[in-house]
Amino acid sequence: MSIGNSPESPEDDRNFPADDRDSIGRALQQARVAAGLTVEEVSASTRVRVPIVHAIEEDDFSRCGGDVYARGHIRTLARAVGLDPAPLIEQYDAEHGGRPAPTPAAPLFEAERIRPEPRRPNWTAAMVAAIVAVVGFVGFTMFNGNDVRGNGAVAEGPAPAPKGSASVKPKPAKPAPKPAPSESAIAAVPQDKVTVKLTAVDDKSWISAKAHDGKLLFDGLLLAGESKTFQDDERVDLILGNAGPIELYVNGKKVQDTFESGQVERLSYTKGDPEAG
Incomplete structure (x- = not known):
């Protein structure tokens, strides 16, 4: 009988990585160096402070302020140095207990709608509108009657064209010439810029x-x-x-x-x- 842990004890598996991938910080650092960027340039372009960029490249995510901010910083830095952020986020979730489950929304209770009281008709405004309509109709009728009695001329239509004269058709307007296509989409750039x-x-x-x-x-x-x-x-x-x-x-x-x-x-x-x- 052997004393102690067995050579195949599960505790020994903890000393070996799950795969041979580079760590998140090392992958970001190598991509940054390959792109020819300094930490200061990455910090200026991503607005992530220089100490946090250094800490992430050393796989220290304690300065990020939590998993949510850590994921956001990883995604921002990966895009700045030309990496796909999705594999790095999956690796971070696998190494830090997985993505947190979403918090269920609190049940919503629809408040009882208060029905507004029916509006009473405004009889005063209706009567005023009716009086104005009647006065307008009477005035319009009187004006037209005076105009017909005082003016005996009958409106005539246009004189018919004499026989034998051909009707002149208007010439169609010439279409505006199309502008010649430019060699480049920005050929006509402003000279003062x-x-x-x-x-x-x-x-x-x-x-x-x-x-x-x-x-x-x-x-x-x-x-x-x-x-x-x-x-x-x-x-x-x-x-x-x-x-x-x-x-x-x-x-x-x-x-x-x-x-x-x-x-x-x-x-x-x-x-x-x-x-x-």
């Missing part, structure tokens, strides 16, 4: 766009086939997390770039011909 159009051709890319005063115009994923257009009075600053699939138009002209897939580009454009800053 900076206009930047980005299109993800065949792959997704993380995009960050800011105005000249630092105002964030857009921050997130641009999926394949989607387009975004940004304008500013002076300058538009861009960060492309995956610049390869991006087709770029600046001030109505296509930028002939040599971007590669997975390459991070920081660009700045002003009015006039596009020039990368």
Whole structure:
């Protein structure tokens, strides 16, 4: 008889992970590094504070303020670095006791509706309206009678056209000429603004766009086939997390770039011909 726990004791299974997946924090950290982003840049784009981003990348979710906020932070950070948040949320639920059951709604009791008292007819207003109608009818009748007696002229219709004269048909108006299609959807851009159009051709890319005063115009994923257009009075600053699939138009002209897939580009454009800053 052996003394102690058996080699196949269930307690030994607790020391081994359920699978060989990376932890949530490590997956987010690796995706961020691959996208060429710093913790400060991710914090600025997601509005998640820098200490919380560091803690999540170390798999410390105690600073999130609860499971609901932790799920929200994981979903936001995953989208910012180009990951699908659904598997990470499932992994978090599996490691933290599953998703909490929804709280049943309290039973609703319909209050007894109070029937309004029937409104009594306003006889005074009805009598006034009837008197006004009678006076108006009498005045109208008297006016028409005087007009018929004082004017003996009979209204005549238009004179018939003389025989033998052909009726002249009005010429149909010429249709307005259709505008010629432009070479680009943003060819007629305003000259006093900076206009930047980005299109993800065949792959997704993380995009960050800011105005000249630092105002964030857009921050997130641009999926394949989607387009975004940004304008500013002076300058538009861009960060492309995956610049390869991006087709770029600046001030109505296509930028002939040599971007590669997975390459991070920081660009700045002003009015006039596009020039990368």
